[in-house]
Amino acid sequence: xxxxxxxxxxxxxxxxxxxxxxxxxxxxxxxxxxxxxxxxxxxxxxxxxxxxxxxxxxxxxxxxxxxxxxxxxxxxxxxxxxxxxxxxxxxxxxxxxxxxxxxxxxxxxxxxxxxxxxxxxxxxxxxxxxxxxxxxxxxxxxxxxxxxxxxxxxxxxxxxxxxxxxxxxxxxxxxxxxxxxxxxxxxxxxxxxxxxxxxxxxxxxxxxxxxxxxxxxxxxxx
Amino acid sequence: xxxxxxxxxxxxxxxxxxxxxxxxxxxxxxxxxxxxxxxxxxxxxxxxxxxxxxxxxxxxxxxxxxxxxxxxxxxxxxxxxxxxxxxxxxxxxxxxxxxxxxxxxxxxxxxxxxxxxxxxxxxxxxxxxxxxxxxxxxxxxxxxxxxxxxxxxxxxxxxxxxxxxxxxxxxxxxxxxxxxxxxxxxxxxxxxxxxxxxxxxxxxxxxxxxxxxxxxxxxxxxxxxxxxxxxxxxxxxxxxxxxxxxxxxxxxxxxxxxxxxxxxxxxxxxxxxxxxxxxxxxxxxxxxxxxxxx
Numbered sequence: 001x002x003x004x005x006x007x008x009x010x011x012x013x014x015x016x017x018x019x020x021x022x023x024x025x026x027x028x029x030x031x032x033x034x035x036x037x038x039x040x041x042x043x044x045x046x047x048x049x050x051x052x053x054x055x056x057x058x059x060x061x062x063x064x065x066x067x068x069x070x071x072x073x074x075x076x077x078x079x080x081x082x083x084x085x086x087x088x089x090x091x092x093x094x095x096x097x098x099x100x101x102x103x104x105x106x107x108x109x110x111x112x113x114x115x116x117x118x119x120x121x122x123x124x125x126x127x128x129x130x131x132x133x134x135x136x137x138x139x140x141x142x143x144x145x146x147x148x149x150x151x152x153x154x155x156x157x158x159x160x161x162x163x164x165x166x167x168x169x170x171x172x173x174x175x176x177x178x179x180x181x182x183x184x185x186x187x188x189x190x191x192x193x194x195x196x197x198x199x200x201x202x203x204x205x206x207x208x209x210x211x212x213x214x215x216x217x218x219x220x221x222x
Numbered sequence: 223x224x225x226x227x228x229x230x231x232x233x234x235x236x237x238x239x240x241x242x243x244x245x246x247x248x249x250x251x252x253x254x255x256x257x258x259x260x261x262x263x264x265x266x267x268x269x270x271x272x273x274x275x276x277x278x279x280x281x282x283x284x285x286x287x288x289x290x291x292x293x294x295x296x297x298x299x300x301x302x303x304x305x306x307x308x309x310x311x312x313x314x315x316x317x318x319x320x321x322x323x324x325x326x327x328x329x330x331x332x333x334x335x336x337x338x339x340x341x342x343x344x345x346x347x348x349x350x351x352x353x354x355x356x357x358x359x360x361x362x363x364x365x366x367x368x369x370x371x372x373x374x375x376x377x378x379x380x381x382x383x384x385x386x387x388x389x390x391x392x393x394x395x396x397x398x399x400x401x402x403x404x405x406x407x408x409x410x411x412x413x414x415x416x417x418x419x420x421x422x423x424x425x426x427x428x429x430x431x432x433x434x435x436x437x438x439x440x441x442x443x444x445x446x447x448x449x450x451x452x453x454x455x456x457x458x459x460x461x462x463x464x465x466x467x468x469x470x471x472x473x474x475x476x477x478x479x480x481x482x483x484x485x486x487x488x489x490x491x492x493x494x495x496x497x498x499x500x501x502x503x504x505x506x507x508x509x510x511x512x513x514x515x516x
Contacts, residue, residue, distance in 0.1 A: 047424070049424070070428075070429075073426045073427065073428060073429075074426070075426070076424065076425065076426030077425075077426035078426075079426075081424065083424070087417075087420065087421050087424060088421070089414075089417055089418055089421055090414075090417065091233060091237065091414050091417075092230070092233070096226065096229070099226060100226060100421070100422070100425065101425050103226055104422065104425045104426055104427040104428075104431060105425070105426065148425075
């Protein structure tokens with residue numbers, strides 16, 4: 001499903017060194033590490049926001065390195081991403097933000113309303129659907145970001161510190177949604193530095209430290 | 223996607239409604255001026271073309287020519303080759319026209335004696351080089367003298383040609399100004415536009431999906447500016463038309479031209495196309511993604 005071979009990435013300094021990593025279909029994988037360890041960079045490589053300095057990336061059968069932007073856009077349409085900074089459109093309503101994602105991916109409005117209703121119900125934002133995103137709290141916005149990523153029913157869900165600015169209650173509510181997505185067969189790659197999440201929701205955790213990814217261990221050791 | 227994009231475009235317009243209002247207003251002023259200049263250009267061209275393709279010969283009649291003889295002469299002239307039209311201007315009509323042109327001299331003009339008031343037959347020839355006709359008119363009995371407007375027309379045509387070039391250059395200049403106005407306006411994108419563009423990009427939108435809201439925005443602004451200018455042109459034509467009825471009622475030589483409607487549509491069309499084109503240039507990177515990741 002996702003294969004990284006000899007990936008390295010450097011800006012002024014080396015961020016990622018010779019990373020070899022394979023994520024199987026339907027896996028739930030944590031990418032853990034301290035702040036500044038390179039988690040965000042690693043995830044950015046997965047959805048094509050950054051290009052690696054060396055190595056190759058294959059996601060959903062498509063090689064990202066050297067591909068034209070049309071291929072990268074096609075891959076992006078098949079995956080769901082919950083960005084660290086959420087990247088919602090503040091001026092649009094919750095419904096429109098979610099609808100935008102669905103329309104970009106599928107291009108037609110057929111069955112969209114039902115799909116959006118369903119996902120908003122799951123994230124508990126049905127009554128806020130007409131509200132502008134900028135009027136919502138941080139936790140609610142994070143749930144909108146999840147709904148936007150998940151409404152397309154992507155085969156891969158990538159989330160970059162989705163719980164970073166949330167209180168405990170919202171953190172567990174959101175993590176519950178990721179778990180549900182995983183149980184439905186979605187491959188989830190979630191970056192976090194929250195030790196408690198990894199401890200409680202046991203799954204494969206890959207530790208990123210000094211630019212290297214320890215992918216050998218299964219279960220939680222962080 | 224289309225309906226949502228349409229809504230986003232209008233949302234973008236609302237986001238900067240005040241600055242956008244001023245841009246639409248400014249563009250409409252520029253377009254209005256361009257429209258006026260284009261109208262003038264077509265008018266000058268039309269008059270110059272008409273004058274080039276026709277010659278006016280004024281055949282002054284002797285004062286002793288009777289009314290019957292005047293009509294005979296008119297009929298004879300109308301039958302001559304190379305005569306487009308011939309019109310008898312009797313002494314009464316001449317004084318009436320003169321009174322209309324100089325109303326403050328009405329009392330003096332009405333006291334003029336018959337032997338000082340000319341009567342003539344105004345002949346219009348489609349041929350610019352009508353020496354034969356001139357000769358024939360001079361040989362007619364009762365015709366005292368034939369005057370041509372050739373020299374006057376030559377000068378007038380030269381002046382009209384200068385005005386033609388001037389109005390055309392100025393109207394092109396107006397359209398260039400409009401381009402600069404749009405470029406400057408669309409260059410300063412707001413945070414909403416940036417947010418929208420980036421989000422669409424990360425969601426995997428196709429290039430045209432990213433560019434479309436902005437193209438639509440350019441089209442709407444251009445169209446609104448064009449419509450405002452068109453309204454101003456129509457209003458201007460209406461009021462000027464009312465005012466000029468009296469002023470030009472005696473000038474019947476040049477048939478009226480009506481490219482006005484075409485110019486109004488041209489103004490709206492050009493404004494809309496320019497709005498789209500400027501946005502297209504700004505967002506062309508999203509229409510033709512470069513290779514490699516964004």
